[in-house]
Amino acid sequence: MESPSGARWRAQLRGWRGGLFALLGLYALGATVFLLAGGGRPAMTSLVAMEAEVEGGDAAADASQASSTDPASTDGAATDAAGSVSTAAAASEPPPACNDIDPVDHDIDPSLTGVHALGFVTLDELPAAFAGYEGCxxxxxxFASWCVPCVTEMPDFERFWNTHGSQVAVLxxxxxxxxxxxxxxxxxxGVTxxxxxxxxxxxxxxxxxxMPTTVFVSPQxxxxxxxxxxxTLDDITTRAEEHFGL
Incomplete structure (x- = not known):
């Protein structure tokens, strides 16, 4: 037969076990209700928000870096493009026609070489310079008024000027x-x-x-x-073709 003390101990153990099971059951029930009610969502939402915030911060940093870099690169590209267009336009622009040159608009330039460093006076008594003909x-x-051959050939120089003046200057x-x-x-x-x-x-x-004397001068x-x-006109044209490659 079981002693009275053993019986009491067994009864207490069954009571503790039942209470423990009851507590575990209540805890499981409470956790289940908590989860079903959405109690875990805030933590998950916070985690997602944190990840989104981090990703957003990285994206914002990238955007900031791009915005701080791209304008300069864009401006630089625009400047390069504009410079290329300007350079191409300048390169495509033809040089001024030789018959548009007015030597009065230029001063004597000793830094130039050869004929281009010299000057003269127009028949209007204005100072002029050969520097204006640089590149042409x-x-x-x-000529002279008392020189018959000079007076004879002057109309041929006028004819040459009228047909080739844009390519060759005549003075x-x-x-x-x-x-x-x-x-x-x-x-x-009738000289113009x-x-x-x-x-x-x-x-x-x-x-x-x-007299007369005619001099052919290079663009340099x-x-x-x-x-x-x-x-004659043929002589002038032939020499111009030979010296200037017309």
Whole structure:
């Protein structure tokens, strides 16, 4: 037979076990109700929000970096594009026509070489410079009112000027002549290309030996040929083609 104390102990153990099971059951029931009621969502939502916030922060940082970089690169690209367009436009622009050159608009430039470093005076008594012809082929014709061959060939230089003036500049210089006589000769022969007066020794500097003298000058100011004697239109054109590649 079981002793009275053993029976009491067994009864207490069954009571404790029942209470424990009851507590576990209540805990399980409460947890189930809590989860079914959405009690776990805030934590999950917070975690998702944190992840979204982190991802959003990274995206914002990337966007900020892009915004701080892209405008400069965009501006740079725009500048490069504009510079390329400007350069292409400048490269595509043709040089000014030789018959548009006005030597009066230029000053003597000693830094240039050859003919381009010299100057003269127009028949209007205005200072002019050969510097204006830099980059353009040039034919200089020395004439005088008292020189019959000079007066004879001047209309042919006018014809050449009318047909090739955009490619080759023509300049007439009166040498050893009076200003008023040179002006009258130019008007009488119908000359429209620029004309001037050799007040110094340009005739000698250009290598002249007799009247008339015609000098062919390169776009760089180098004297290519000095011819003393009358020239016809064919002669002028042939020499221009030879020296300037027309």
């Amino acid at each position: 082929p040039l034919i200089v014709n020395f 007439g210089l009166a040498a050893n002549d009076r200003l008023e006589d040179a002006i009258a000769t130019v008007a009488d022969r 290309y620029p004309t001037g007066l050799d007040e110094g020794e340009l005739f000698i500097d250009f290598g002249g030996l007799g 100011g180098e004297i290519l040929e000095t011819h003393s004697g009358l020239l």
